[in-house]
Every structure is written in structure tokens, then in C-alpha cells.
Amino acid sequence: MAVSRYDQRKTLEEAEANAIGTEYLRAGLLPGDTGARTRELLRKYLDLRIAFYEESDTRIAAEIGQQTASVQGELWVW
Numbered sequence: 001m002a003v004s005r006y007d008q009r010k011t012l013e014e015a016e017a018n019a020i021g022t023e024y025l026r027a028g029l030l031p032g033d034t035g036a037r038t039r040e041l042l043r044k045y046l047d048l049r050i051a052f053y054e055e056s057d058t059r060i061a062a063e064i065g066q067q068t069a070s071v072q073g074e075l076w077v078w
Contacts, residue, residue, distance in 0.1 A: 013053070016049065020042060020045070020046055023042060024042050027039045038075065041071055041074055041075050042075070044071050045071045045072065045075065048064055048067055048068045048071060049068060052065060
């Protein structure tokens with residue numbers, strides 16, 4: 001059971017990494033400052049996601065989750 005959960009998490013992490021990479025490349029197609037700002041937000045988002053996966057303290061992980069949601073909201077508005 002633990003092995004299947006590990007495999008599932010690994011698959012989901014890989015899918016998320018691929019989605020972020022694809023979006024980062026597509027942001028280069030956006031005109032002017034829009035592409036640069038989108039890439040900046042994606043780098044910030046990626047740093048937060050890595051920190052979330054590395055964090056073992058649930059309180060800090062929840063805080064990182066809130067920051068991630070904030071950056072995600074900025075990406076949708078931007």
C-alpha cells in the first residue's frame with residue numbers, strides 16, 4: 001500500500017513539474033512585460049512548491065501552501 005502511494009505521489013510531482021516547465025516555455029511567447037512577469041511568478045511558484053515538498057513541519061508546510069495559493073492567484077489574474 002505504501003509503495004502505491006509513493007508511486008502515485010512521484011507521478012503527480014512529475015506531472016506538476018512538466019506542467020510548470022511547459023507554462024514557463026509558453027510564457028516566452030507572451031508580449032513584452034507580460035511574459036517576463038509570468039516567468040517571474042512561475043519561478044516564485046516553483047520555489048514554493050519545492051519548499052513545500054521538502055518541509056516536514058506541517059505548520060510551516062501549511063504556511064507555504066497559503067503563499068503558493070497567493071502566487072497561483074496572481075498568475076491567474078496576471
